Amino acid sequence: xxxxxxxxxxxxxxxxxxxxxxxxxxxxxxxxxxSFLLAGCSTTSHxxxxxxxxxxxxxxAYFVNAIDLDIAKNNLVPSVESLSALLPxxxxxxxxxxxxxxxxxxxxxxxxxxxxxxxxxxxxxxGLNYNTAQAWQNKSGNCMALAMLTYGVAKHLNVRxxxxxxxxxxxxxxxxNDLVVTSDHVRTFLYETDAGGVYINGSEFxxxxxxxxxxxxxxxxxxxxxFLAMFYRNLAADxxxxxxxxxxxxxxxxxxQLAPKYIPLINMMAVVHRRVGDYQVADxxxxxxxxxxxxxxxxxxxYNYSLYSQGKVLEADAIYQQLIQLExxxxxxxxxxxQEATRQQDYFAAEAFLKKFINxxxxxxxxxxxxxxxxxxxxxxxxxxxxxxxxxxxxSMGKSQQKYLAKLSWLKQSNSPSHR
Numbered sequence: 001x002x003x004x005x006x007x008x009x010x011x012x013x014x015x016x017x018x019x020x021x022x023x024x025x026x027x028x029x030x031x032x033x034x035s036f037l038l039a040g041c042s043t044t045s046h047x048x049x050x051x052x053x054x055x056x057x058x059x060x061a062y063f064v065n066a067i068d069l070d071i072a073k074n075n076l077v078p079s080v081e082s083l084s085a086l087l088p089x090x091x092x093x094x095x096x097x098x099x100x101x102x103x104x105x106x107x108x109x110x111x112x113x114x115x116x117x118x119x120x121x122x123x124x125x126x127g128l129n130y131n132t133a134q135a136w137q138n139k140s141g142n143c144m145a146l147a148m149l150t151y152g153v154a155k156h157l158n159v160r161x162x163x164x165x166x167x168x169x170x171x172x173x174x175x176x177n178d179l180v181v182t183s184d185h186v187r188t189f190l191y192e193t194d195a196g197g198v199y200i201n202g203s204e205f206x207x208x209x210x211x212x213x214x215x216x217x218x219x220x221x222x223x224x225x226x227f228l229a230m231f232y233r234n235l236a237a238d239x240x241x242x243x244x245x246x247x248x249x250x251x252x253x254x255x256x257q258l259a260p261k262y263i264p265l266i267n268m269m270a271v272v273h274r275r276v277g278d279y280q281v282a283d284x285x286x287x288x289x290x291x292x293x294x295x296x297x298x299x300x301x302x303y304n305y306s307l308y309s310q311g312k313v314l315e316a317d318a319i320y321q322q323l324i325q326l327e328x329x330x331x332x333x334x335x336x337x338x339q340e341a342t343r344q345q346d347y348f349a350a351e352a353f354l355k356k357f358i359n360x361x362x363x364x365x366x367x368x369x370x371x372x373x374x375x376x377x378x379x380x381x382x383x384x385x386x387x388x389x390x391x392x393x394x395x396s397m398g399k400s401q402q403k404y405l406a407k408l409s410w411l412k413q414s415n416s417p418s419h420r
Contacts, residue, residue, distance in 0.1 A: 053291055056260050057284035059269075062276045063249040077250045078235075080228060080258070083131045084152035090136055094156060108159045109190040109206050116150055116208065129234040143185045144234055146210045150188050151227070162189040163227045165219035166209065185210060186227075229259035236268055245272050261292045267299055270306075279310050295326055297333045305340070324352060334360075335367060342374055350374040365394035 086094065097103060097118070098111045106114065123139050123146075130141035132152025141149070147163060154161040163186045187209040222230070232255030239248040249272050255265045270285035286303035290296065300323050307316035323337070338353035354371040361367065368391030375384040 054288050056256065057281055057288055059249070059253070060273050060276070060278035060281040062278055063246065063272070066246045067250060076247055077254050078131065080254075083148060083228060083231060084155050085131075085133060086136070086152060086156055087133050090133060091156070094153065098157070107192060108157050109154075109192055109204075112150065112154045112157055112159050112190055113206055113208065115153055119149065129231065129238060131231075142234075143210055144231055147186050147188055147227070148231060150190075150208060154188075154190060160191040161224075162191065162221060163187070164189065164221045186222075223259070225258040226262055229255040229262050229265060232258070233262070233264050233268065236265075240268065240272065245275060248272050263289055263293050263296055263299065267296075267302060270299075270302060274302075274306055274309075279306055282306055295322075297323070297326060300326070301333055301337050320349070324349075327356070335370075338370060338374075342370070345377075347374040347377045351378070363394065365391050368394065 094115065097115055103111055103114055119136065119139070125142065126140045127142045128138075128140065128145065130138060130145040130148070132148050135141040135145040135149040136152075151161045151163075166185050166187050187207055190206045190208065192204060232251050236248045236251035236255065239245075239251060248268070252265055252269045252272070255262065256269065259265065266285055266289035270282040270289070273279075273285065274282040283303065283306055286299050286306065289299045290303070293299065300319055304316050304319040304323060307313075307319060334353045334357035338350045338357065341347070341350035341353060351371065351374045354367055354374065358364075358367050358371065368387050372384045372387040372391060375381075375387060
């Protein structure tokens with residue numbers, strides 16, 4: 001997927017950069033009922049904090065003791081300042097660039113734009129979580145690395161950078177127990193002034209959208225602290241995939257210091273505690289997160305799994321009933337939940353979860369095969385036959401046809417009353 005970097009000034013599109021860049025993929029990983037956002041650049045919006053909210057839980061003894069014993073792990077956690085810092089030779093290169101006659105006459109935000117445009121030449125998208133200096137040196141990185149590069153340059157030139165989540169058509173290229181691939185990203189607003197607020201009335205701004213598409217939906221604007229917390233989330237996800245739980249914990253702790261209400265960090269902190277058998281702290285994190293986002297599919301599904309694992313059937317069933325009532329715009333968790341229910345031979349629940357998934361992603365043929373299997377297991381032979389016929393119909397289509405169906409589904413959702 002190739003997309004062009006696009007600029008907008010006060011809402012009016014101007015000539016885009018002519019350099020094509022490879023689009024990125026945002027994975028959502030599952031392990032049983034475990035789920036966490038890796039997101040090259042994806043995030044979730046959450047409601048305002050309630051009065052008398054539950055405080056951030058105290059972490060379990062396992063990680064506190066592990067960090068005390070392994071001081072080296074603390075040295076692997078980058079400081080907030082280092083994420084956007086420039087190396088001395090990079091400062092010299094930037095200063096020389098803005099000193100050029102044709103650049104010096106531009107406003108500061110346009111100087112940032114021209115410099116980023118220059119850096120995007122031959123930029124290689126590799127999906128790596130590089131900070132500003134690393135992305136600059138390597139001329140590569142994922143969407144978050146691009147945003148961090150822009151942030152670091154803007155910060156050096158005293159230009160204010162504000163970030164907004166953008167949701168792209170969720171084209172599934174792979175899905176299994178372990179991996180779901182989607183395509184969300186962020187775009188950057190550059191302001192000359194550092195006045196309060198996010199959208200500054202009367203102020204000129206420039207938008208850099210790294211992977212624009214006409215079918216994109218704009219999402220939440222995130223604070224500077226939350227943007228930085230997103231980067232720690234990505235680093236923590238890398239560590240978790242490497243099964244380095246102590247480093248994962250350290251990175252999550254750093255992120256939560258910046259954004260204590262950021263749901264992906266809260267969920268991952270619960271996950272690492274559950275992995276070491278500290279269900280009490282894990283459940284405390286689920287409860288803490290749910291006070292900010294009570295209908296979070298990720299938190300509820302993981303909390304449900306945690307309760308069942310402890311034999312707390314009545315409490316788990318209460319969470320399950322809440323899950324059944326949910327409708328979710330990013331439905332990939334339903335697929336993993338259906339597979340877990342199938343393994344538990346709870347075919348009724350598996351059918352319900354798969355139908356929710358298919359309702360949002362009707363182009364993904366593998367889900368129909370799974371649905372046919374659980375329907376057949378319940379003796380619903382006729383329904384299973386019809387479902388299997390639909391699966392075969394989708395399987396016979398070429399990849400371009402399946403991609404078309406995916407975008408059509410996305411457009412239909414975009415035009416529904418709930419998205420107007």
